[in-house]
Amino acid sequence: MLRIHANNLPTLRLVGLILLILLCLVVEGIWVKELANSKARSVHLSSAREHYAVVLAELDRRWGQEAFNLKTRIESQNILDDPKGRNEQLQTFLISQGSSIEFPSLRIEKTTGEVIAAYDYTNHANPKVTLLPGQLSTWVRSAADGNLYFVIRQFIWLGKENGYLLLFKPLDHSLLTQTTYPGTRLSLWWKGDATASSDGEDGLRSLATRLQKPEISKTSLVLMWPGPVSDNTPKLLVEILSDELLETGDIVKPMVFLLLLIVTLAIGFSALNLEIAGRAKETTEDD
C-alpha cells in the first residue's frame, strides 16, 4: 500500500502541478489548432467564393460578348444572304477562324425551327434544345458526350428574313480545369448530376462515391450560375483541398518546449526551496 510521507508532499504537489500544466497546455494547443484551422478554412472559403463568383460572372459576360461579335461578323459579311451558297460560305468563314471562336458548335435555323446551316469545330454537338419565344439562353445536356451545354439564341438576318443563330458552349472538364486554382477542386452539377470535374473523369468517379448532391460544408461551398435561378440553373461545387494551417506536429513541438521549460523552472525552484529550508533548519539547530 502506498504510504504518503509528509516529506514527499512537496514533490507530489510539484508533480500534480506539472500534470495540471500539461493538461492545460494540451487543451490550449487543441483549441488554438482548431481555432486557427477553422479561421484559415473560413478565410479560404470566403476568398474562393469571392473569386469564383467573379469568374462565373466574367465567363457569362465574355460568352455574351463573343456571341454578339460572331453574329455581327457573319451578318456584316452577308454570308447568309444567298440561300444556295450560304452553308458553304459559312463553313469556309468559320473553318478559317480556327479555334478562335468561343463556341465550337453552332446552328442557324429559320424561325420555324428548320435548320439551314450548321458548323462543328470538333465533335458534332446536336442536343435537343427547347427555347420559349423571347428566351435568349438555356442549358441542355448532350446524351452523346455527356457534356452540359450553355446555349445562346439570337436573331440573325438571313438576307430577306430573320432566323436564329444558336451557339453551343460545352462546360466540360477542360473548362473547369482551366478555371480552378491550386488548393481547390471544382465540379459542375445540373439537375442532381455531376457533369464535369476539374479532376476529369477520375474526379467524376470519385464524386460518385462521395456525394449524391452538391453540399455546403466546412470545406465546400456551392455557387449558382449567374442569371435567373431555376431548377435548370447549374451549380458549381467548390471544394477546398489545401492542408490544414496547423498540423498536430506543429503544436506539439512548442508545447513540449514550454513543458520542459516549466518543469526545469519548477525543479529549480523546488531545489532552491529545499536548500533554503535546509539552511533555515541548520540555523535553527545552531541556535
Added chain:
Amino acid sequence: MKTSILKLLLTAACLLSWQMAISAEPLRIAISVPGPGAASYYPIELISRIGADKAEGAEVRVVFSPGGPDALNQMLNNNTDFAVTGLPAAMSLRLTDERLVAIAAVNDLPLYALMVRQALKNEVKSIADLKGRTLGLHSNSVSNKSTSQQVLELLFRRGGVPPGSYRIVGIGRRWESEALMLKTGAVDAVIGDEPHATHMAAEKIAFPLVHLGNPEMARLYAGAGFLRGALIARSDKLEKDSGKTELMVRILKRTLAWISNHTAEEFANAMAITDPDDRQKLIAILKKYPRQYSKDGAFSSRQLRETEIFFIDSQAGNELAQNFRINSMINDRWVGRRD
C-alpha cells in the same frame, strides 16, 4: 425503435448496393485523337468496335480533335486521360510542358501527303511554285506545332521556300473541312494524310505533290520514318496511379495484335464503313501500307533516333528543340524497346 433500426439497415443496404454498383462499372477511359477518319488513328477507333476495352474491364471513349496539339490540350486539361498523336507534335509541346510522356507506339508509318488543288495542276509543278500561296494545316498554335506543320515546314525549306513566304490557315482534319477549303479555293494546298489524300485524288479535288508513303520520296527527307502515332500520357497522373495507364497499354496491345492477325477486309468490316466506295478505299490503303501500324506497341530505338532527327531538322532555329533529347519523354516500362 424497431422501425428506426429497420430504416437504418435499409439505408446501409442501399448505400452498400450503390457503392457496389459504382465499383462494378467498367473503368471509363477517354482518349483524344485527331480525326475522325484518319487512318493513322484507326486503331483507337477500332478499340471499342472489337471489344478490346470490354475484354479488359474498361470502356474507351474517343474524343476527336482538329489536330495533334488540340488533342494533347484535351488531355492536359482533363477532358481525356490519354492522347494519341504524332510523336513530333508531342515533342513540340513537351518543350514547354514536361508532363508529357510517350508510353507506346501506335502507328509506324507517316503517310503525309502535300495535296494541291486540282485547278493548279498546270501551275504547280514543285514546292517552289507554292510560294506566296495559302496552305491548310491541322495546327492552331504558333508555339505548339502539329506534326503536319513540322512536315510542311521541312518540305518547304528543302524546296527552297522558307517559313513566312506562304500563308497558312488552320483547317482541322475532317474530310468535309479539307475538301471544302480546296474546292472553294480558300486554300491552294493542304498537308494531309491517308485516307483523305487518296479520296482527294480519286475525286479530283487535289493531286499529290509529295507523298511520304512513297519510299523513294521519303528517302529525300532525313528522319521521314519518324514515329507517326504514339500513346501519350501525363507523368503527374502516372506518378499518382499507374493502374489506368497499364490497363490502357494492355487494351492497345490487344488491339494492335488483333490488327496484325486480321485481313484488311476484316479490318474494314470491324470499322463498319457502310459506303462501299469508302470501304474499298480503306482496304486498298491497308493493303498498300501493310506495316502502317505497330504490331505490339514496342518502341524502336532506330525509329526514335529518326524521330529526333526529323524534329530537330524541322525546327531549325528553335534552340530548345535543338537541345531536346527524345529519350527524356519515353517511358517504355510496359511495351519495351527493340533494336
